[in-house]
Amino acid sequence: MKNLHIIIIVMLLCFGCKSPEARMPESVQSGSFLKESAERNKKLNEKEKNLIQSIIKNNPDKNYIASESGFWYYYNTKVEGDTIQPEFGDIVDFDYNISDINGNEIYDVENRTYVMDKQELFTGLREGLKLMKPEESVTFIFPSQKAYGYYGDDKKIGTNIPLICEVTLNTITQEND
Numbered sequence: 001m002k003n004l005h006i007i008i009i010v011m012l013l014c015f016g017c018k019s020p021e022a023r024m025p026e027s028v029q030s031g032s033f034l035k036e037s038a039e040r041n042k043k044l045n046e047k048e049k050n051l052i053q054s055i056i057k058n059n060p061d062k063n064y065i066a067s068e069s070g071f072w073y074y075y076n077t078k079v080e081g082d083t084i085q086p087e088f089g090d091i092v093d094f095d096y097n098i099s100d101i102n103g104n105e106i107y108d109v110e111n112r113t114y115v116m117d118k119q120e121l122f123t124g125l126r127e128g129l130k131l132m133k134p135e136e137s138v139t140f141i142f143p144s145q146k147a148y149g150y151y152g153d154d155k156k157i158g159t160n161i162p163l164i165c166e167v168t169l170n171t172i173t174q175e176n177d
Contacts, residue, residue: 041145048143048162051101055141062139069127071146076137076166083133089175090116092129096167098157101141103164106156111170122147125165132169140165 052072056064062074086092097108114121116129124146132138144150144160152158 044160045143045145048160052141052143052162055101064141067127067131069124069146071124071128071140071142073128073131073138073140076139077135077168079133079136084172084174085131085133086116086129086169086172087175088117091173091175092116093170093173094129094167095170096125096165099164099166101162101164106163124163125167128165128167129169132167134169134172137166137168140167 056062056072064072064074066072092114094112094114095110096112098106100106114129117126121129122142124140124142127146128138128140128142140163142163142165144162147161147163148157150159152161157163
């Protein structure tokens with residue numbers, strides 16, 4: 001009987017010290033979240049594009065230009081001739097106001113100073129400033145992915161909100177100056 005107890009104890013020690021085996025998940029849906037997210041973004045982009053196209057259609061007196069970056073704009077004041085445009089590191093001074101797609105004002109900012117591509121600024125506005133010359137005024141329509149996107153600005157702009165932004169570029173101070 002004593003030998004039987006010793007054998008059982010030895011067996012328990014041998015099998016009890018075995019490392020645990022990884023368990024496989026019961027069901028695997030590879031990439032389903034990414035597929036759903038991509039589909040949701042496609043629908044959102046299409047909805048915003050249709051809304052923006054409707055605004056453009058209802059304002060035939062404005063000469064809208066589609067940017068290569070995925071937003072639309074028109075000039076309120078255009079400067080003809082060869083003048084400088086902002087480049088990396090240049091300091092720009094500009095005024096802007098931001099409204100939602102229905103024209104409700106969200107922000108109105110005067111004399112904002114920004115160092116091109118060296119400070120935080122939402123994507124569309126950063127790209128839009130690069131198209132401008134001093135003393136020009138431009139109205140941009142940014143789909144949400146070019147504005148504050150999924151996160152908003154944690155203040156007044158919510159999730160996935162397309163924006164209308166009127167910008168006046170006051171001055172450009174080149175980095176070398």
